[in-house]
Amino acid sequence: MQPRGSSHRLPGQLLRTRISTVMLAMLATMASLYVAGRLWQDAENRVFLIKEIDRRTGQGRSAISVDDTLKVLACRDQHKKLSDLEIELAAAKQKGFVAKHSLRYNATDSRKRLLAVIGVFSGFGRRNNRDAIRKSWLPTGAALKKLEKDKGILLRFVIGRSANRGDSFDRAVDDENRKTNDLLILDNHIEASEELPKKSKLFFGHAADTWDAEFYVKVNDDVYVNLDALGAMLAAHMDKPRVYIGCMKSGEVFSQPNHKWYEPDWWKFGDGKTYFRHASGEIYVISRAVAQFIxxxxxxxxxYAHDDVSVGSWLIGLDVKHIDEGKLCCSSWSSAGSGK
Incomplete structure (x- = not known):
């Protein structure tokens, strides 16, 4: 016999069950819409991030994290590869075949990446040094273009501007460049010995923005460079995406103001006052991804006070392989033709 009131409770239970099912369905639908919306928003955010970084980079005001930087570099690299392949495919279709894509430098294709951009750091009153280099290891005129075309090596003397813009120093540099066409003039840099670290930063930034190369090299204008030996050495490291090559060293940080190598920020290097590992400033090399990061x-x-220490500090914490190359050390310079 059915208890009294059970006939009233049953419809109520069914109603509550139906309401619960409907609510669950609504919640599931709302959750799906939320997740889809977030995914779409993340995609839009990534596109916005890349555009914003491009805009800031063009204005020289970028301030992003290391992780975001590496993500953007990877994204840009993929976009460039796709763009290159599309251009190559279109050209191949016009010829009636698809050419094999080569990653090696090809002098007949101007889109191929250079092997190295070499910046020879010079300054006002160093014209004799530059002329001596032009007569020894740095080709001039048509030979300079031929070196770029045949071996993928681009060479420029790097110099800034005078604090008194337009004075005799600036005019002399402009006149020299009109004759030789082998100077990279950093218009937004004041040429001074104490500004050398900033000059290094500007050079690598400008070079990475202007020329697509596997490596970027900084050399002083009192160093002899064997270009064939340097090219062979760099070719051996082509398979490493992020490298920092040079005569690696570390040493004492000098806190005495009258010392030649005085470091005003000596207190930032700990109680031991010892520099971190970095390449000697006479000549060193960084790969493309590292130059783009800079x-x-x-x-x-x-x-910091010295350019080689400054460059070394920028790479701390990054996944960069430090390569101690003996051929770039001072001890090897005394050998004739030893190359740098």
Missing amino acids: SINRSILRT
Whole structure:
């Protein structure tokens, strides 16, 4: 016999069950819409991030994290590869075949990446040094273009501007460049010995923005460079995406103001006052991804008293392989033709 009131409870239970089912369905639908919306928003955010970084980079005001920088570099690299392949495919279709894509430098294709951009750091009153280099290891005129075309090596003397813009120093540099066409003049840099760390940062940033190369090299204008030996050495490291090559060293940080190598920020290097590992400033090499990192973050990278220490500090914490290359050390310079 059915208890009294059970006939009234049953419809109520069914109603509550139906309401619960409907609510669950609504919640599931709302959750799906929320997740889809977030995914779409994340995609839009990534596109916005890349556009914003491009805009800031063009204005020299980038300030992004290392992780975001590496993501953007990877994204840009993929976009460039796709763009290159599309251009190559279109050209191949016109010829009636699809050419094999080569990653090696090809002098007949101007879109191929250079092997190295070499910046020879010079300054006012160093014309004799530059002329001596032009007569020894740095070709001039048509030979300079031929070196770029045949071996993928681009060479420029790097110099800034006078603090008194337009004075005799600036005019002399402009006149020299009209005759030789082998100077990279950094218009937004004041040429001074104490500004050398900033000059290094500007050079790598400008070079990475202007020329697509596997490596970027900084050399002093009192160093002899064997270009064939340097090219062979760099070719051996082509398979490493992020490298920092040079005569690696570390040493004492000098806190005495009258010392030749005085470091005003000596107190930042700990109680031991010892520099971290870095390449000697006479000549060193960084790979393309490292140069791009410097380019993007140039406005927030800190400089110290010396350019080689400054460059080494920028790479701390990055996944960069430090390569101690004996051929780039001072001890090897005394050998004739030893090359740098």
